[in-house]
Amino acid sequence: MRQNQARRAALLDAAIDVLAREGARGLTFRAVDAQAEVPGGTASNYFANRDDLLTQAGARIYERLEPDAATLARSLEGPRDRERVTQLMHELVDRISTYRTGYLALLELRLEATRRPGLRAVLTPRIRADIDANVDYHLRSGLPGDATAVMLLYLAMNWLIVEQLTLPEVFTQEQLRDLVERAVERLIPESDRSGAG
Template identity: 45%
Template sequence: MNQERRDRLRDAALAVLAEAGGRGLTHRAVDAAAQVPAGTAKNYFPSRDALLRGVAERCLEQYRAVAAALAGAGPGPSDRAGLAALIAALLRDVAGPGRARVLAYLELQTEATRRPWLAAQLDPIAAGDFAAHRSLLAGAGLPAGPEQVRALTLALHGAVPHLLAGAPETLAAAGLDDLDGFARGLLARVCPDEGTA
């Protein structure tokens, strides 16, 4: 099997899923997006489940690449302000360069509600966020107990769909129209300063 072509098809499937949603993910659409002869995607991914599995693999690979890039950038933030800046930057990535990856992931999560095998395949992504946020909180000198980690992770996970949808009134109501302010406010609620607790 040609791994380069398989990767090209997985990238195309991810793009189709992000742009057209679960209903738009077909072998024909993937062939067109990858600019390969008709039937190529079916040869590599014989069923729709195989296609979903391939996109999930690609999402996990991309998630790990982002995590590795963050780890390779040196020590994480060492204080509250640095962590807030990092959270805001990660949210900007979700709305910008990482948008297709995150949209595809959310579409896969919807599909996973009906496919337990897909939920298991995606589990390392969300589970990895909890571990990463624990490490970031601790590195910034903030409380990193289970309650703080859950609150931070679930708040960010809840913010992402609104950020991607981009509805102005919702963004303003959620504070997502000011990502720096949102990140600072979130950390203030999750890990209040001793003087304001």
């Protein structure tokens, strides 16, 4: 397999675009080559097979969704209270919503994982690790709320993002912002400053 990392990243980004636009069934080496505007056969030189391409595209989505060091540092600024959690949830929804193709491609990968045990075997520990990392970060940061509250926020924010990206007319932007605030309000009591799990 080829090792040009910049070319590999460009091919994976093209695969993500194809997944978001065409779905998993439309993800072919030919479609990726066309999206990346490279000669035919290029993607097949970088990925062993379609499963390899799907798996690596999933890893690339997570790589691009992860907040950078500056964003993480900002998340620890200011008081560690419910208002801060609300602000972080707004930032999360905004950050993920700006990478629409990546999130839609991730949804496609999750659907495809229901039909491909190999993909499910790769995605399950990756998503579980992401949830665990979010819970651990939240608890170590001293923000209010326990592990269950963080997991419930994870579920609530994910579905809110799905609504926003797939059926944007269901809720207005004002309603979406209000729903984020209500979710935090209900899951993180004002008096809870324990950070206990």
